[in-house]
Amino acid sequence: MNHDFYARDVRAVARELIGAVVRHGECAGMIVETEAYHESEPACHAFVGLTARTRTLFGPPGYAYVYRSYGIHALLNAVSEPAGVGAAVLIRALEPLDGIELMRSRRGVDQLGELCSGPGKLTQALGIELEHNGCDLLAGPVTIEPPSSWVPAPVVASERIGITRAVELKWRFTLAGSRYVSRPRPR
């Protein structure tokens, strides 16, 4: 995996990140759900153009875009497409792999399926905060690694969740049959 992996169509990157592993410190999880966002559609923060907030989105690919959602949660994205194009992949859910006890204590719940089954949940479980905005996803401290054993993952495309604009685009990608996605069924 290198920065060129991210310098492509954000939808291809979102689909191919299913099965990759997000790691921060001793905690890690396999990506089972992503969504693609691109400056050409109004659900994307970069739709409004280059501002102080979106400068990471327009920056070079392979970096983390972390922002605060609803005043409470930090959401993790992987900046994609070449520099100058505002696009990113939202990491929406993980299957917990390493550091599960630490995740449990951070989240305050025991159930495996409740640790990382949502974009705000997984950042809390892994200890990812706003300070990681702009972090190099190949150098860390937050990293994304290729799958340890490559098995072709059956990926399902459906409509994105929790947005009010460009709802019709099927830019959400989930690992078929996973018990760890944020919602059991696409709507």
Add this chain to the structure above:
DNA sequence: GTATGGATCTTCT
């Protein structure tokens, strides 16, 4: 099981 509302903060108007 579904439905509703509150928490809390960054950004932009």
Add this chain to the structure above:
DNA sequence: GAAGATCCATACA
């Protein structure tokens, strides 16, 4: 001053 790529507690069936 309002909106938002969310989560959780509570209420009710």
